[in-house]
Amino acid sequence: xxxxxxxxxxxxxxxxxxxxxxxxxxxxxxxxxxxxxxxxxxxxxxxxxxxxxxxxxxxxxxxxxxxxxxxxxxxxxxxxxxxxxxxxxxxxxxxxxxxxxxxxxxxxxxxxxxxxxxxxxxxxxxxxxxxxxxxxxxxxxxxxxxxxxxxxxxxxxxxxxxxxxxxxxxxxxxxxxxxxxxxxxxxxxxxxxxxxxxxxxxxxxxxxxxxxxxxxxxxxxxxxxxxxxxxxxxxxxxxxxxxxxxxxxxxxxxxxxxxxxxxxxxxxxxxxxxxxxxxxxxxxxxxxxxxxxxxxxxxxxxxxxxxxxxxxxxxxxxxxxxxxxxxxxxxxxxxxxxxxxxxxxxxxxxxxxxxxxxxxxxxxxxxxxxxxxxxxxxxxxxxxxxxxxxxxxx
Numbered sequence: 477x478x479x480x481x482x483x484x485x486x487x488x489x490x491x492x493x494x495x496x497x498x499x500x501x502x503x504x505x506x507x508x509x510x511x512x513x514x515x516x517x518x519x520x521x522x523x524x525x526x527x528x529x530x531x532x533x534x535x536x537x538x539x540x541x542x543x544x545x546x547x548x549x550x551x552x553x554x555x556x557x558x559x560x561x562x563x564x565x566x567x568x569x570x571x572x573x574x575x576x577x578x579x580x581x582x583x584x585x586x587x588x589x590x591x592x593x594x595x596x597x598x599x600x601x602x603x604x605x606x607x608x609x610x611x612x613x614x615x616x617x618x619x620x621x622x623x624x625x626x627x628x629x630x631x632x633x634x635x636x637x638x639x640x641x642x643x644x645x646x647x648x649x650x651x652x653x654x655x656x657x658x659x660x661x662x663x664x665x666x667x668x669x670x671x672x673x674x675x676x677x678x679x680x681x682x683x684x685x686x687x688x689x690x691x692x693x694x695x696x697x698x699x700x701x702x703x704x705x706x707x708x709x710x711x712x713x714x715x716x717x718x719x720x721x722x723x724x725x726x727x728x729x730x731x732x733x734x735x736x737x738x739x740x741x742x743x744x745x746x747x748x749x750x751x752x753x754x755x756x757x758x759x760x761x762x763x764x765x766x767x768x769x770x771x772x773x774x775x776x777x778x779x780x781x782x783x784x785x786x787x788x789x790x791x792x793x794x795x796x797x798x799x800x801x802x803x804x805x806x807x808x809x810x811x812x813x814x815x816x817x818x819x820x821x822x823x824x825x826x827x828x829x830x831x832x833x834x835x836x837x838x839x840x841x842x843x844x845x846x847x848x849x850x851x852x853x854x855x856x857x858x859x860x861x862x863x864x865x866x867x868x869x870x
Contacts, residue, residue, distance in 0.1 A: 482605055485659045486614060487621035489598045492558060492656035494625020495649055496587045500525050502630025502729065503637070503645075504584070506712060506722050507573060515713050516836035522709075523833035525584055528592040529825040533681070536596045536818035540811075548665030550597040550604075550814070557594035558657040561587055562650045569646035599821065600814025601665065603805050609749070612756075615801040616745015619794055620738045627734040628652060634726025684812075684819055687868035693807065696865040697820055698827040699858040700761060700800060704793060705828035707768045707851025709835040714774060714844050715782070728779075728786055736787040740794025747795070748802050754866060757803060760796035761859050767792040769852020772845040800824075807867030 505518045513521075544552050568583040606614045629652075633645050640648060685691055715725050748756045767789035774782055808816040838847045 479610065481663070482610075482614065483617055485663050486598070486602050486605075487617050487624075488656045488659040489554065489594070490618045490621035491625040491628075492561070492653055493591050493595050493598070494622040495629040495652055495656075496561070496584070496591050497622070498626030498629035498631075498734075499633065499649060500584050500588070501709075502626065502712065502726075503634050506634065506716060506725065508577075509713060509716060510722070511574065514836075515710065516840060518713070519709055519836035520833050521581065523829045525581065525588055526825060526829045526832075528585065528589040529595070530822055530829050532592040532596055533815070533819045533822040535593070536815045537679075539593070539596050540600065540814045550601040551660060551663065551665040553597040554594050554601070554660050555657070557590045557597070558653060558660070560590040561594070562653040562657075564590065565646050565650035565653065569643045569650070573642055595821070596814050596818045599817040603808045603813035603817055604666070606805070608806070611802045611805045612745045612748025612753075612798070614745070615748070615805065616742045616798040618801060619741030619745070619797045623734045623737045623741060623794065625652075625656075627738070631726045631729055631732075631734060634722050637722065637726075681819060684816060684868075689866060690868045692861065692865040693867045694820070694823050696858070696861045697800075697804075697823045699854075699861060700757075700796075701824055701858075702827045702831045703851045703854030703856070703858060704764055704768050704796075705831035706835050706838065706854060707771060707848050708789070708793075709832035710839045710847070711771060711774075711786075713836075714839070718775065724779075728783055732783055733786040733790040735790075737790035737794035740791035741798045742794075743791075744795030744798035745802070748799055753799070753803055753806065756799040757796075758859060758862055760792065760799045761855070761862055763792040764789075764796040765852055765855035765859065768855050769849055771848035772852070774848070775844050803867050 501522055505522060508518050508521070509515070539550075539553060542549065542553065546552055547555060564583060564587045568580060568587075571579055571583065573580050602614065602618065629649055633640075633648070637645055685694070712725050712729055715728065716722075720728070744756070744760055747760075751759060767785075770785050771789065774785065777785070804817060804820045807820060835847075838850065842850065
């Protein structure tokens, strides 16, 4: 498989994962707020919908050793989960959010479960396919593809929601999921026999943390994105309370912001080799902290000023994500790629989900500017463990 083939395959799969994430983190909160749901409840709901991403490490070891390998050890699961996601979205299109909100939330939770399972297989495939020298570039592409999915399901969808409505929007997401599945339909997976030993999730976790430096590395993963999530999770609600329409917010965050994040991801991935992996994490993490703290000026700026802050923060966030994910790939053991990467990703998701869940309380208790300053400070504090922590084996 050529580098271009790998780029197309992985970019499309991560784009598919970004679709449900962009919808339930970018579009859904604004739709719920329009119905009068409290900010604190909205952030708690969206954090709850992310639970499959946080706990996917529980079934990752089984996927690494799955007996279902007809189309390839990872490709079989990817194809199945893409189909399940598309069918669930079609079903949700027939359900009215205002009339059956609980059913909608359960449906979105099921979509996230399918997407998280696809992610386990995709991450294992990516670590197997991508040579170490290409990991910076490919992780930049990974984050970029994910953000394209978020742009489409978050910002772009909000911009046309008034025309498409709920049903049309969900059908559009289902169609995009099918389109993103075309490259994996055509791809062939190289032989990759599963490990001989069968392990439970707890055994897999124990084997990982027993490696020298593993606990310190997992600790860094838990704090690196915490402050950013604490701040950014409520940004769209701050903009909405400031009188901006859903369409305006969709353009600012979904289109402008996430486009900048896409550029940042590619830039961050390209800088990993020139800067060195460890230094890239430190430099991009510092830029991320400064950009999050700068959101404290949002209540005092014009639309152009707010846009500049959003572009800057998403650029820095994309760079930091690409650098961090490259290091996470380095920390995966041969034969355990899916389990190891998933465990690390679950730590990040648990931490950011917890931050998002309490971010509404922070905003209600402190107000916008102090809330963002606190978020920036938390991001800066994460650089202290980053000075020394390195991934096991990396």
